[in-house]
Amino acid sequence: MSSPKEIEIKLQLPSANFARLHAIPLIRRAGKSKQSEIQNSIYFDTKGLKLNRSGLTLRIRHAGGRYIQTIKSDQGSPFERGEWEAEVRDNRPDLKHAAAPVLEPLGIKKLRKRLRPVFETRVQHTTYPIRRKNCDIALTIDRGEIDAGVGALPLCEAELELKRGDKARLFEVARAFAHAASAELAVKSKSQRGYELLAGEDAGAARGEAIEIAPDMPAKDAFRAIAFACLKQIIANKPAIVASERDGIHQMRIGLRRLRAAISLFPDIAADPTERKIKAELKWLTGELGPAREFDVFLNRVVAPLERSHARLTGMQGLSHDLADRREATIARALAAVCSKRFRELTLDVARWLETGGWWEPPSKPARERWEEPIETVARAQLKRRRKKIRKRGRILEKLDPHARHKLRIEAKKMRYATEFYKTVFTGKKQEKRRAAFLSALKDMQDCFGDLNDIAVHEQLATGIAEASAARSSRPSRRVFAAGLLTGLEEARLKPALAAARQAFCAFEKLRPYWRQT
Template identity: 40%
Template sequence: MNAETELKFRIPPRQMASVLCNHRPRGATSRQTLVSTYFDTRKHKLGRHALTLRVREVEGHFVQTVKADGSGSMTRGEWESDVAGARPDLGKASNSPLHRFTAKKLARKLKPMFRTEVRRTAQARRVRNSRIELAIDHGRIACGRRSRPVSELELELKSGRIADLFRLARRLERSTHAELDLRSKSERGFELVAGSGGGAHHAEPIALKHALSPRDAFAVIARSALRQITANADAVRAKEPEGIHQMRVGLRRLRAAISLFRELLPRASTARIKAELKWLTNELAPARELDVYLTQSIAPAADQGVPKRGVRAIRSRFETQKEEAFARARDAVGSARYRRMLIDVMEWIESGRARAGDDRSIASYAAEVLDRRIGKVRKQGKQLGELDPRQRHKLRIRIKKIRYAVDFFESLYRDRDQSTLASLSDRLKRIQSALGSLNDFMAHRTLATEAALSAPPANRRAQAFVSGFIVGRERKAAHGLMQDAEKELHRLHRLNIAPGK
């Protein structure tokens, strides 16, 4: 088995030549046409086990490759062998994870799923004492009549230090605007097979092994959150509301993970990462907030008998602000700061190590974290009616972090305990939703007041009426939401189950 350590980047096609021209290689430049066919069963059995199988043709020579997903890690297991033709030969894969499956039965079910054809230009680079292969792939992924372009830059560490890989990555980002992309060609190909890949991307399930150290488990969780952030970049650029929402969810998940594992993380570098994540969160926030206000507060008012002129005026005002906020989000994701942030976060995740002498498993760590945090929320929740809006907001964030923790640690619990976890998650969601609505109402009150006071004279009275109607309706709803939150907090109890195999 070989272990490949690599970074992949999306790169504008017009920048490809500059990568090769502006950076002097320390070896020969090679050019090849690579035609690869990816195989799986109709039910995607290999994909469900985080495995990839392909046969690649290079100048009439066929190479079979099995790859094991490294939970989003830069390093993945890779098993290569020469084969006679374009079909897989599972007899040559007996030393790979495919040995778990019955070879004859699997071979009968394997089907070609999609094909990639790229022109690869590769160069050897030296960064200090490290040897790195730089490869540029330009071509297409095809499935029947559907296809997508490939324009990638790949850096593979052949020998040396991972810090040098990131050093070269930063240099290339500055000169070519290369953007870190955590999706492999196989992932993009299977998205094409499924007819997906565009639009918003939701969080992926997280699978943690009981033997992992807490620090290694954090890396798995953090990679998952970073994948969600990067996967939604195109949707944010396209000004899709759900794409902005899902990128914000990815940011919240990563910030929640940092909070849950903060005792294990280096303070200085973590503080820098948190500052950058907060920057991007703030750049996206106005777009999401205005979209919610328009769809959940202003739009329903049109059907409640308020003056249509006032609804049209206030909608027009906030639609203009929303467009400006969406453009701000798009510009943030298109910025050099965003591209640098992705590289910095990835290096911070990959360079972390477990502390010496800390022999805890993630199972015991998860149980301790959930018990401690649920206990604190139950205590604070008893005084919910006495909390001011700022304190309620902090309580909501604490509850949201517990809910994310349940999602992160779910795979550590037995099948028989999943219903208990689901009940806890549902209760946390109801509390979070009620407190979140109360927080939104406070923000909406500010927006409505500003709209009424700054409206032009011709529409001032109509806008003021609509603004007052929205504030009054939400104030009336707030009482019921407080009761709902208090009731659910009263029913919130510590878990009486523990992680187990």
């Protein structure tokens, strides 16, 4: 039976670069000691996919004349998973050899009868031993496919597993290899991709997953769990953007905003020499994606309805075409950003920071005590502080200029994300009911503040595109007239939008904080 812990980094490899991998110095130096074999793995689950719903996988791998049964469980970090291995007689599960306590709550006897094959993988598996001072790493290249019967997916990935030594060195080697191979951090295992194939899921936009945080979890562990969930959402939306899925950019932006909000919730914990660079890079990526989303909202919510009702309006058609061209340019800009080396390095650097960053080493005893505080205590203080800031600014809503309203919107958004992060922290029927009402009020208020922000942004977009169009057009007055109409319509929405925002704020202010113990 193997040690029940696996520490590895998974990287997605571009298929086009596969033939050139042998030229990478890291692989070339270890080439003489490489081991290669064909591996066929069958994954098992019940008809209702009970193992998958419990965060578990069970597979039997056939290679070199042996059958190895492996059970894995998620441990909260994408790089650490519980793992139990045992050799079995054939390609059928033998739960007598599954000394994994994670199976016991599922009822081993009933589970044994209900297990069946759900999908399989067939790969050429090549391992290179990487030895560094006080560190041994197994670099594995897998190329093959996942077959779920209803379809197949190609596999081309690398795994760097820490056999001995420091996790920081593992990330150093992974970053060097990723740079040489144009590889990028992968957040989905073979089993996750297999289950998605089984369910017929495509490269759709990925929403943020629920985060399980126990009330007594230390604050630093809660921060890491939250941040990793946000990072996963960011990475998981790249395929959607590449596939021109309309909502992919929006969901990646949400992942970025959630991660930035998480960092701001834990300023004492997250603070270390790397934090400033991480925040700057996250802000860069947010800025590269932002214009595409702004133009998309503007065209669909403002321009398209007006174009339908005023199709013959002077200059409207030309202005609409100009706006569509600008939107395509912003989408190309977003695509270039997520396909860049900078994006690949950003995701790896964030992962390395969350797993091995300096913030894991408290600078003092008081800091260490704060970081070890139960998240329930820390979250209560965070939510109280955020609520106070929103109430203070919201009471003078009508006096705020667009920039100040935007800052209020950001505060409301951060509090909404915090409320979502801490869903499992504050339990009990009364708290859950109050939390649901609180979250609903936050969503309404955020929507209203977002509408106010859209009005300001849309006025700027209309004015800017009109000026640019006029400079290129032989009849600039027509486009200027159409842009003026768009601006006027948005200005007309300001007063009712402010009234709706005031109403939403008042509803929020009346609610009793759900995190209070009594």
